[in-house]
Amino acid sequence: MADTSARTLRLLTLLQSHRYWPGGELSARLGVSARTLRRDVDRLRELGYPVEARRGVDGGYQLAAGAALPPLVIDDEEAVALAVGLQAAADGAVEGIAEASVRALAKVVQVMPARLRRRVEALRAVTVPANWRVDTTAPIDPDVLTAVALACRDTERLRFGYRAADGTPTERHAEPHGLVRLGRRWYLVAYDLTRQAWRTFRLDRLSAPAATGARFLPRALPADDAAEFVRAGLQGQPRPHRVEAVVDAPAAAVRPKLGTWAEIEEVDAGRSRVRMDADALEWPAMALGSLGVDFRVVSPPELSALLAAWGERFTRCTGGNEQAESGR
Numbered sequence: 001m002a003d004t005s006a007r008t009l010r011l012l013t014l015l016q017s018h019r020y021w022p023g024g025e026l027s028a029r030l031g032v033s034a035r036t037l038r039r040d041v042d043r044l045r046e047l048g049y050p051v052e053a054r055r056g057v058d059g060g061y062q063l064a065a066g067a068a069l070p071p072l073v074i075d076d077e078e079a080v081a082l083a084v085g086l087q088a089a090a091d092g093a094v095e096g097i098a099e100a101s102v103r104a105l106a107k108v109v110q111v112m113p114a115r116l117r118r119r120v121e122a123l124r125a126v127t128v129p130a131n132w133r134v135d136t137t138a139p140i141d142p143d144v145l146t147a148v149a150l151a152c153r154d155t156e157r158l159r160f161g162y163r164a165a166d167g168t169p170t171e172r173h174a175e176p177h178g179l180v181r182l183g184r185r186w187y188l189v190a191y192d193l194t195r196q197a198w199r200t201f202r203l204d205r206l207s208a209p210a211a212t213g214a215r216f217l218p219r220a221l222p223a224d225d226a227a228e229f230v231r232a233g234l235q236g237q238p239r240p241h242r243v244e245a246v247v248d249a250p251a252a253a254v255r256p257k258l259g260t261w262a263e264i265e266e267v268d269a270g271r272s273r274v275r276m277d278a279d280a281l282e283w284p285a286m287a288l289g290s291l292g293v294d295f296r297v298v299s300p301p302e303l304s305a306l307l308a309a310w311g312e313r314f315t316r317c318t319g320g321n322e323q324a325e326s327g328r
Contacts, residue, residue: 007032011040013075015051015063019154022060079116083108145179147209148188152176155216158190160209162201174199175216178226182234189226191219198222200233243284244298245274247291258287273298281306 007030014021014029021029027037041051041061050064151158155175162172174190181187186203198221223229247254251272255264262276274295278284281303288295297304 008040008043011037012044012049015044015049015061019150020060020062022058026061076116079108079112083112083116144203144206144209145186147211148176148203148206149179151209151211152178152188154211155218157193157212157214157216158209159212161207163205163207172201173212174201175219177218177221179203180227180230182227182230187230189221189229198229200230241278241281241284241300241302243274243276243278243281243300243303245284245288245295245303246298247272247274247288247293247295249291249293254291257291261287285310 027034044051052062052064054060158176159173162170173193176190178189188201192199251264251266254272262274265273267273276284285306
């Protein structure tokens with residue numbers, strides 16, 4: 001009986017990890033006959049899991065959507081990944097799901113064994129959210145994110161609308177490879193079938209993703225991983241603003257704080273030159289201000305104007321103007 005129960009759980013795990021399993025492959029994974037597999041499938045159905053069967057030479061099994069969500073079976077690594085992912089979602093990267101993510105996170109952590117809770121807490125303790133960074137990206141529609149993620153998981157070709165940086169709308173047909181989250185932006189790495197080339201797509205510019213039902217054999221990505229591919233592409237893109245400033249601090253002190261997003265060059269023992277590209281000037285303004293030292297803006301003049309406006313606003317907020325007038 002113990003072997004039967006363990007095998008049933010193994011079958012459930014396999015069905016939950018893949019959309020469709022050919023019967024022969026599923027039997028081989030479990031090390032059982034086709035007849036035993038059918039009995040195990042019937043046992044899952046009795047427990048409320050909606051397992052669909054396809055007959056014929058290419059027949060197989062898959063979990064279908066049911067009237068209610070049945071219990072999920074996940075292993076230790078998946079449980080930790082789920083908790084960390086829910087924490088990221090609770091930080092507000094995806095529109096409309098922060099509150100639901102907090103509720104789901106509380107349920108997951110509550111039933112976790114102590115050893116897994118310690119791993120989750122350790123990951124959360126050493127992870128610094130980047131939400132303070134300025135980002136003009138629109139929130140991601142959860143339906144878009146889910147549809148794209150499923151197509152990536154199931155190696156299924158995808159059609160979607162895409163808006164280029166200049167606003168030009170296009171229709172795309174692609175083989176999705178994976179999703180990458182950098183900062184508060186999500187990117188899809190995919191092979192564009194129309195242009196016959198690898199491309200990176202920002203999810204906030206992607207609309208109406210639809211799986212075509214056509215499966216594909218994954219191609220070799222021209223990078224070690226999807227995140228590296230996205231970073232390489234972003235480095236080659238022009239940004240609207242090229243910022244340069246001279247900071248009254250040595251390069252060794254500035255580099256640990258801004259080196260990830262800026263070029264740091266030593267001017268002399270007490271000063272350094274900072275150069276960075278940005279989509280919006282608010283981010284460089286906050287980055288330079290966070291250094292806690294004086295600096296001089298070299299370019300562009302729009303950044304100097306922004307800082308002056310901020311300075312006047314901050315002075316008003318602290319009652320600085322009233323104090324100055326009363327001292328006259």
